Amino acid sequence: xxxxxxxxxxxxxxxxxxxxxxxxxxxxxxxxxxxxxxxxxxxxxxxxxxxxxxxxxxxxxxxxxxxxxxxxxxxxxxxxxxxxxxxxxxxxxxxxxxxxxxxxxxxxxxxxxxxxxxxxxxxxxxxxxxxxxxxxxxxxxxxxxxxxxxxxxxxxxxxxxxxxxxxxxxxxxxxxxxxxxxxxxxxxxxxxxxxxxxxxxxxxxxxxxxxxxxxxxxxxxxxxxxxxxxxxxxxxxx
Numbered sequence: 241x242x243x244x245x246x247x248x249x250x251x252x253x254x255x256x257x258x259x260x261x262x263x264x265x266x267x268x269x270x271x272x273x274x275x276x277x278x279x280x281x282x283x284x285x286x287x288x289x290x291x292x293x294x295x296x297x298x299x300x301x302x303x304x305x306x307x308x309x310x311x312x313x314x315x316x317x318x319x320x321x322x323x324x325x326x327x328x329x330x331x332x333x334x335x336x337x338x339x340x341x342x343x344x345x346x347x348x349x350x351x352x353x354x355x356x357x358x359x360x361x362x363x364x365x366x367x368x369x370x371x372x373x374x375x376x377x378x379x380x381x382x383x384x385x386x387x388x389x390x391x392x393x394x395x396x397x398x399x400x401x402x403x404x405x406x407x408x409x410x411x412x413x414x415x416x417x418x419x420x421x422x423x424x425x426x427x428x429x430x431x432x433x434x435x436x437x438x439x440x441x442x443x444x445x446x447x448x449x450x451x452x453x454x455x456x457x458x459x460x461x462x463x464x465x466x467x468x469x470x471x472x473x474x475x476x477x478x
Contacts, residue, residue, distance in 0.1 A: 241274075241305050241320070244373050251371040252320045253381075254310050256284050259319035261381030263291045269322045272298035276306045279316035288317065309373075323371050328360040328389045330401060333472075335465065336429040338364040338394060338437060345433060346370065347378025348462040354382040356469040357476055361388040362397050362427070398444075401427060406445030409464060410437050413447035417471050420448055428468050433461045 244251060250271060253259045256279070263270055273292055279285060292299050306318055328334060335353045340346050346368050353361060363370065367390065376383050391397040398406075405422060408429040429444070431437035436458070441447065450459060450467055459467070 241309065243309065244371075246369045246372070248323075250320050250322055251376065252309060252318050252373055254312070254315050254318060254373055254377050256288070256317045258377060258381050259317050260284055260288055260291075262319050262321055262384050263288060263297075265381075265384035266321060266324060267291060267295050267297075269324045270295065270297045271320045271322055272300055273320070274300050274302050274305045274309075274318040276303050276316035277301065278303075285317075326387045328362055328387045331425065332360045333358050333425055334360045334362050334401070334427040335469070336362040336364065336394075336397065336427050337367065338429065339432040339435075340367050340461070342433050342461075343368050343372050343374040344378045345460070345462045347375040347380075347383070349465045350375070350379040350386055351382040352462065352466040352469055354385045356466075356473045358428075358469060358473070359386055361386055362401075363388060363390045364394050364397060365390055365392055407448050407468075408437050408441040408444050409450065409468060410441060410447050411449060411458060412439065412442060413449040415446055415448050417448050417450050417468065420446065420471075422472060426472070428465070428472065430461060430465055430468075 253262045259273060273288060289299065306315060309318055335349065335358055337349065340363065350361065353359070368375065370388060404425040404427060406427050406429060407420065429437065429441065450464055452459060
């Protein structure tokens with residue numbers, strides 16, 4: 241097995257915990273599991289073996305494969321999964337990322353979004369590949385709880401999501417996050433890590449700004465998304 245390429249039909253999970261999470265949540269997409277000779281036969285190992293045996297998933301003991309696929313010395317189990325495509329639920333709240341380009345940020349955003357109960361992610365192209373193992377690893381397995389859809393443009397997304405509230409997050413916005421009174425179904429929209437959203441988004445729904453001191457120019461994208469998610473969902477956890 242070779243290093244991941246975007247054109248591949250399969251992706252993989254790097255590590256014991258990630259692999260177990262994938263097997264628990266997306267077992268029907270699991271193809272095989274590679275195990276290193278240094279892997280301890282602990283409780284997690286036994287759970288993986290049991291799931292594989294129950295679902296007739298191939299188990300391959302191969303130090304060479306794991307050493308080829310992983311850059312970390314402590315990675316002893318790798319799960320291989322067919323790429324899955326579970327479209328976003330148009331009746332739910334969404335996080336919308338416009339042209340995200342950083343794999344680590346995308347994975348962290350997925351984790352935050354799922355953690356705050358928004359499990360539907362719309363991604364506007366061009367964008368990073370959500371199935372890259374680096375994204376999966378940085379999501380800490382949260383990707384297996386996610387529905388997502390890629391769109392060729394924001395216009396395509398808007399056409400398919402009429403009748404909801406849109407909240408683009410922008411430095412030029414006039415509405416402060418804490419003053420937003422969200423009602424009904426909504427979409428939280430964020431721009432690229434480096435460029436943000438263009439000014440045209442100021443006319444889309446209610447543009448929102450997260451206020452901070454002048455000591456920084458802006459927040460990191462993953463931090464901004466996490467703050468917005470907290471504010472929009474805080475009443476859901478009372």
